Amino acid sequence: MSRVEFRKDLFADERSDDLNEVGKPTIRQDIIGHVRGTTRFYDDHLFDGLLHMRCVRSPHHHARIRNINVSGAESMPGVRRIVMPSDVPNNLNTLLSLIGFGRDDEPLLSSAKVAYKGEPVCAVIADTERQARDAVAAIKVDWEVLPHVLDVEQAIQPDAPVVNETYPNNLFDYGRFDHQKLRFGDVHSAMQRADKIVEGQYQMSPIEQAPMETCGAIAAPETNERIVCHTATQALFFSLGTTAKLLDVPSSRLHFIGGTVGGGFGGKVDSITEPMAVLGALLTGKPVKFHWDREEEMQVGAPRGAERWVIRDGVMNDGSIIAREFTGYFDCGAYTRLSSYAIQKGVGHLPGPYTIPNVAANVYCVYTNRTPATAMRGFGITGVDFAIESHMDKVAEAVGMNPIELRIHNAYRDGDMKAHRRVAKNTALIECCQVAAQKSNWQLGPQYASASSLRDGGSTERAAIPETAVDMVGKIGERRSSSIAASPAQGTERVPAGQASELLSPLPLQHADMQIEPSRVGHTVKATAPLANAAGAPPPAATAHRETTQPPATQVSTPVSQQSPVSPPESLPASSTGSYQQPPRDQPAASPPEAPAVKPYEPQERFNKGMNRPGAARHLINRRRR
Amino acid sequence: MSIEVKSFDTLRQASEVLGGSAQYIAGGTLLMRKVNYGDQSFNQLVQSTDPALKQIQSQGDEILIGAGVTMSEIMQHPQLQFLGEVARSVGGPAIRNMATIGGNLFAPRPYGDMATALLALDANLHWASGQQQSLEQFLERSDAARDIVHSISVRQPPTGAFQYLKVSRVKPKGVSLLTVAVLLNRENGRTGNVRIAFGGMAPEPRRAMAAEQALQGASLDESGIQRCLAACTEGMAPADDSLASSWYRNEVAPVYLKRLLLQRS
Numbered sequence A: 001m002s003r004v005e006f007r008k009d010l011f012a013d014e015r016s017d018d019l020n021e022v023g024k025p026t027i028r029q030d031i032i033g034h035v036r037g038t039t040r041f042y043d044d045h046l047f048d049g050l051l052h053m054r055c056v057r058s059p060h061h062h063a064r065i066r067n068i069n070v071s072g073a074e075s076m077p078g079v080r081r082i083v084m085p086s087d088v089p090n091n092l093n094t095l096l097s098l099i100g101f102g103r104d105d106e107p108l109l110s111s112a113k114v115a116y117k118g119e120p121v122c123a124v125i126a127d128t129e130r131q132a133r134d135a136v137a138a139i140k141v142d143w144e145v146l147p148h149v150l151d152v153e154q155a156i157q158p159d160a161p162v163v164n165e166t167y168p169n170n171l172f173d174y175g176r177f178d179h180q181k182l183r184f185g186d187v188h189s190a191m192q193r194a195d196k197i198v199e200g201q202y203q204m205s206p207i208e209q210a211p212m213e214t215c216g217a218i219a220a221p222e223t224n225e226r227i228v229c230h231t232a233t234q235a236l237f238f239s240l241g242t243t244a245k246l247l248d249v250p251s252s253r254l255h256f257i258g259g260t261v262g263g264g265f266g267g268k269v270d271s272i273t274e275p276m277a278v279l280g281a282l283l284t285g286k287p288v289k290f291h292w293d294r295e296e297e298m299q300v301g302a303p304r305g306a307e308r309w310v311i312r313d314g315v316m317n318d319g320s321i322i323a324r325e326f327t328g329y330f331d332c333g334a335y336t337r338l339s340s341y342a343i344q345k346g347v348g349h350l351p352g353p354y355t356i357p358n359v360a361a362n363v364y365c366v367y368t369n370r371t372p373a374t375a376m377r378g379f380g381i382t383g384v385d386f387a388i389e390s391h392m393d394k395v396a397e398a399v400g401m402n403p404i405e406l407r408i409h410n411a412y413r414d415g416d417m418k419a420h421r422r423v424a425k426n427t428a429l430i431e432c433c434q435v436a437a438q439k440s441n442w443q444l445g446p447q448y449a450s451a452s453s454l455r456d457g458g459s460t461e462r463a464a465i466p467e468t469a470v471d472m473v474g475k476i477g478e479r480r481s482s483s484i485a486a487s488p489a490q491g492t493e494r495v496p497a498g499q500a501s502e503l504l505s506p507l508p509l510q511h512a513d514m515q516i517e518p519s520r521v522g523h524t525v526k527a528t529a530p531l532a533n534a535a536g537a538p539p540p541a542a543t544a545h546r547e548t549t550q551p552p553a554t555q556v557s558t559p560v561s562q563q564s565p566v567s568p569p570e571s572l573p574a575s576s577t578g579s580y581q582q583p584p585r586d587q588p589a590a591s592p593p594e595a596p597a598v599k600p601y602e603p604q605e606r607f608n609k610g611m612n613r614p615g616a617a618r619h620l621i622n623r624r625r626r
Numbered sequence B: 001m002s003i004e005v006k007s008f009d010t011l012r013q014a015s016e017v018l019g020g021s022a023q024y025i026a027g028g029t030l031l032m033r034k035v036n037y038g039d040q041s042f043n044q045l046v047q048s049t050d051p052a053l054k055q056i057q058s059q060g061d062e063i064l065i066g067a068g069v070t071m072s073e074i075m076q077h078p079q080l081q082f083l084g085e086v087a088r089s090v091g092g093p094a095i096r097n098m099a100t101i102g103g104n105l106f107a108p109r110p111y112g113d114m115a116t117a118l119l120a121l122d123a124n125l126h127w128a129s130g131q132q133q134s135l136e137q138f139l140e141r142s143d144a145a146r147d148i149v150h151s152i153s154v155r156q157p158p159t160g161a162f163q164y165l166k167v168s169r170v171k172p173k174g175v176s177l178l179t180v181a182v183l184l185n186r187e188n189g190r191t192g193n194v195r196i197a198f199g200g201m202a203p204e205p206r207r208a209m210a211a212e213q214a215l216q217g218a219s220l221d222e223s224g225i226q227r228c229l230a231a232c233t234e235g236m237a238p239a240d241d242s243l244a245s246s247w248y249r250n251e252v253a254p255v256y257l258k259r260l261l262l263q264r265s
Helices: A031-036 A095-097 A129-138 A187-193 A237-248 A271-284 A294-299 A339-349 A384-399 A405-410 A429-439 B012-016 B030-038 B070-078 B077-089 B093-098 B114-119 B135-138 B208-213 B226-231 B247-261
Strands: A050-058 A063-069 A079-083 A121-126 A139-146 A178-184 A196-203 A216-221 A227-231 A254-257 A288-291 A307-315 A321-333 A358-366 A468-470 A494-495 B003-009 B022-023 B044-048 B056-059 B062-065 B124-127 B131-135 B148-157 B162-167 B177-187 B191-197
Touching: A050 A129, A050 A271, A050 A294, A063 A121, A079 A129, A079 A271, A121 A129, A121 A271, A129 A227, A178 A339, A178 B226, A187 A307, A187 A321, A187 A358, A187 A468, A196 A254, A196 A384, A196 B162, A216 A271, A227 A271, A271 A288, A307 A384, A321 A339, A321 A384, A339 A358, A339 A384, A384 A405, A405 B077, A429 B124, A429 B162, B003 B012, B003 B131, B012 B191, B056 B077, B062 B077, B070 B077, B077 B114, B077 B162, B093 B162, B114 B135, B114 B162, B114 B177, B114 B191, B131 B135, B162 B247, B177 B247, B191 B208, B226 B247
Parallel strands: A050 A288, A227 A254, A321 A358, B003 B044, B022 B044
Antiparallel strands: A050 A121, A063 A139, A079 A121, A178 A358, A196 A307, A216 A227, A216 A288, A307 A321, A468 A494, B056 B062, B062 B148, B124 B131, B124 B148, B162 B177, B177 B191
């Protein structure tokens, strides 16, 4: 075990040191079996007569499917079944539909067109893997190659090809906007006061999680019409729910066994192999294995997406950063998966662990003809952290300052207001910097060596939500008809100081008994929830909003990044679009719904277990779906 | 399509059935991956149990190495110490137990480290048909129709004259970003005959002829090798791949060549 040094002298009064596990070396619970080779992974579950399933994949970045000729493959030895897109009962899904976030945008098998290299269009089930591979090679697809776009900034130009028809602007929708906005203070006026402007662009590449065990699943019929599925997934219930939805089977018929993952790191969340294997078992009545080989893992296994960040700082000569502006692009590939959500997490993290009084960010979730991107460790913040810390060095150079001292000078401290309007606590950047400097024999000036994250934070100035300049630039669809600068525009309206947000008005409670009593919340909350968004108060929790008088929708809005998964952007009241007219679209059929649903939610039918409505998976319980 | 495996007592018999949909298999470290991944271009594997494939014989200062000798066997053989470092740089232990010196001559980039070393050592190929050819000639037109390599003969270099460096991102088992091998005879602190070979700087291992000429008679110090370094990427065609860009390879090739040349002089 590597040597760990515990600096228990720091924050000594904030912890009791009587814990049995934390701070002590421990052995991973599953490591003995892994090292001795006795762990049974999903692929070690052997079935008599196991069939093998393999996909026919696109060799093109973007192409329409004119025709698929399977006549040669059907009669090949060992071939049991050719699986076509029409065999998938509910062939459109998005991963986060299980928590009501985003629109269904990705087929399990694509029938009309492919939008990335390696996208599956049909599959073969055969007695042996080799027979399946041979049959896949014998299937002829007639492709009509389409122009593709691989660069995020090119993809948001008005004339860029449409990657994903569900999002015809090549951008995910965040409320009314085609990007996630963050506004805190007034960046534009602060930049004019600044002594120096420091700008940098940072580009990350996609990173494949590269697990030792590639993604896969084995499904087999069980008794009582159930299907058992041994899987490598790292998100068992995600995979279960996704399979139930795509295949339109009640989840009670699915018996999923997982929990032994040969390396995941975020790459085994996407739940592609489980529905495929279960579909194979349903169609053939036999055990079926669907397993990516290494090349598939690298080509179609969703990586951490590439990110591009442009950062502009307004800096004073003493090293104080008074304004920071971000323009971020997440390359989410051809389908959404988890990128849209990663952005929300990333934007909540801005401007990094620093107290900067004026922050603005426009962050785009861009569809390109690349492999869809998904989660990886440090979900949503690793890329932008790389950009921020590289930029801090650049700023230090620009003002001729020791880079560690610059960080301590601008570091957030306990009690400071963060840009996403939460008060910072348990901050420890200053102490980290001091220890790092000490370990690397890096000299710090006396005021930096003695600084503390416990002191000098939370002053009236540092704890306040400033008056914030906001703009309405970048509404959904605008970019299709005209070129708009991607960076945050100058504010045209202002939100008074102290106001956390007014845009995020939660839906009214459906029943009075859904109001959570403060005493029953697992953490400490004030008995009287902050109704008036007092300065310094944490943003109101959804539950506290019941009696809040909502500011009129015509008033200025401050979209900030504190949406939680239970109040996704789609649920924003559509009335807040005001007088804005949706510009004409290329694909009217695929335009996002503009439901003018201002009425509070009312169930259409009484609650009963499951529902039987066209277009809704039966396992979903009375959840509104579009 | 099932795979048929045919085994022959002699290499000559094996070579007669090659071509069409038959592939010769030795260690299988490259070919078995194709088999497992359902390569549709062949359905027969031909192998041979010819004992000559495993021989290691010395005749004077020349050593004859059977094409089926593995990297592990090279590492263990007392007379092949000069190639031990090269063999050790190939793959991990499991690969080295299977990968053969003959197979390495046919390995596409980023593989072929042994071939790069043998090119610098001016090795000769002996084909199953009895014909001989220098490795350099073979590599120059490696897409031409082939026989099976029977053995490789190489002259033992004077002590310290052969130097080898493999650059990889992952240590110790990574594939080659580029590989440099130098055979350098010294005469009174100056260089005599020089052969410099690069792997990973072209589709096949390739000699840096211009650099060799520039190094002829030069003194082995910073200023003496300057012309050689400037010329070392002449005629090379490095690839843009997931390991590195062509630009990067061209930039760092002289850096690594310099380290190699100055390391023991």
